[in-house]
Amino acid sequence: MPSNHASSRSSLPIKKKPSDFIFGKVIGEGSYSTVILAKEVSSKKEYAIKVLEKKHILQEKKKKYVMREKEVFSRINHPFFVRLYFTFQDENRLYFGLGYCKRGELLDYLNKLGSLDCAATQFYTAEIVLALEHLHNLGIIHRDLKPENILLDENMHIQITDFGSAKILGEEDNGLRRNSFVGTAQYVSPEVLNSKESFLSSDLWALGCIVFQFCAGKVPFWGGHEYQIFQKIIKLEYEFPHGFDSTTQNLVEQLLNLDPRKRLGCKEMGGYAKLKAHPFFEGVDWDNLPEGKPPELQ
Numbered sequence: 444m445p446s447n448h449a450s451s452r453s454s455l456p457i458k459k460k461p462s463d464f465i466f467g468k469v470i471g472e473g474s475y476s477t478v479i480l481a482k483e484v485s486s487k488k489e490y491a492i493k494v495l496e497k498k499h500i501l502q503e504k505k506k507k508y509v510m511r512e513k514e515v516f517s518r519i520n521h522p523f524f525v526r527l528y529f530t531f532q533d534e535n536r537l538y539f540g541l542g543y544c545k546r547g548e549l550l551d552y553l554n555k556l557g558s559l560d561c562a563a564t565q566f567y568t569a570e571i572v573l574a575l576e577h578l579h580n581l582g583i584i585h586r587d588l589k590p591e592n593i594l595l596d597e598n599m600h601i602q603i604t605d606f607g608s609a610k611i612l613g614e615e616d617n618g619l620r621r622n623s624f625v626g627t628a629q630y631v632s633p634e635v636l637n638s639k640e641s642f643l644s645s646d647l648w649a650l651g652c653i654v655f656q657f658c659a660g661k662v663p664f665w666g667g668h669e670y671q672i673f674q675k676i677i678k679l680e681y682e683f684p685h686g687f688d689s690t691t692q693n694l695v696e697q698l699l700n701l702d703p704r705k706r707l708g709c710k711e712m713g714g715y716a717k718l719k720a721h722p723f724f725e726g727v728d729w730d731n732l733p734e735g736k737p738p739e740l741q
């Protein structure tokens with residue numbers, strides 16, 4: 444029986460509405476959402492508000508994806524992920540109030556610099572490892588981890604975003620097409636290509652591709668067409684450039700294992716403790732990464 448008691452009503456935060464914000468530039472566009480930089484009039488705080496058209500979501504049968512993304516945000520509580528602060532809706536749209544990462548995408552810095560130096564590669568790989576450890580401990584697979592989805596906050600710490608492709612282990616696919624392709628070609632794992640099955644360690648494959656890209660300035664698996672990329676992935680056809688650091692190469696080789704049960708960091712291989720103990724991470728202060736000062740990107 445809903446309580447009409449005033450205090451129970453006053454304990455709920457007042458729902459925000461579009462007119463509470465000044466909407467600015469579009470910072471991202473997805474297949475069924477637009478992300479807009481917005482400033483809340485009362486607090487002057489900036490948010491990245493993800494706007495979703497209800498009609499479009501229903502027409503494109505994306506309701507389950509939207510609900511799952513909101514569920515994933517509600518479960519995550521870690522400094523290396525974009526935070527969902529509030530949601531509201533109007534007659535035609537849903538609004539997700541997300542933290543704004545004013546320094547944009549890590550990919551932009553990577554492209555500008557060509558590649559990252561060893562200190563930056565180690566630092567940002569370590570932050571991604573801590574983030575994946577948190578996500579995987581929750582039984583959540585990101586499924587589209589890539590530098591474009593690794594944003595940077597004003598202190599240059601990572602903020603991973605975009606859970607539109609995420610999977611919560613143990614939850615039925617409830618009508619989602621099991622064979623629906625998930626992810627971005629250059630980072631997709633061989634098991635997803637071969638059996639459409641995603642594992643927690645599918646994100647570790649993507650991590651291996653990202654570490655390679657940090658150091659080499661290019662992705663390990665490349666081709667003019669997605670099909671060519673897929674063929675190289677399932678055949679593990681890639682090469683390290685001359686001069687590639689040997690310790691980093693060893694880490695990448697242990698992540699880019701065709702067998703998802705043999706990737707460093709997965710449960711069967713000793714979990715995250717073994718990954719964090721790899722010589723590549725020598726000197727990393729795992730307990731103070733969020734408080735630490737990131738290396739200059741140069």
Ligand SMILES: NC(=O)c1nn(CC2CCNCC2)c2c1CCc1cnc(N=C3C=CCC=C3)nc1-2
Pocket residue numbers: 470471472473478491493525541542543544545546547548591592594604605606
């Ligand atoms: N899909 C999303 O949830 C999302 N998309 N964007 C912008 C995308 C731009 C292309 N690459 C992936 C991200 C965001 C979010 C979350 C919330 C979020 C928070 N801050 C920013 N900040 C940016 C600042 C400058 C350039 C791009 C993004 N962006 C987002």
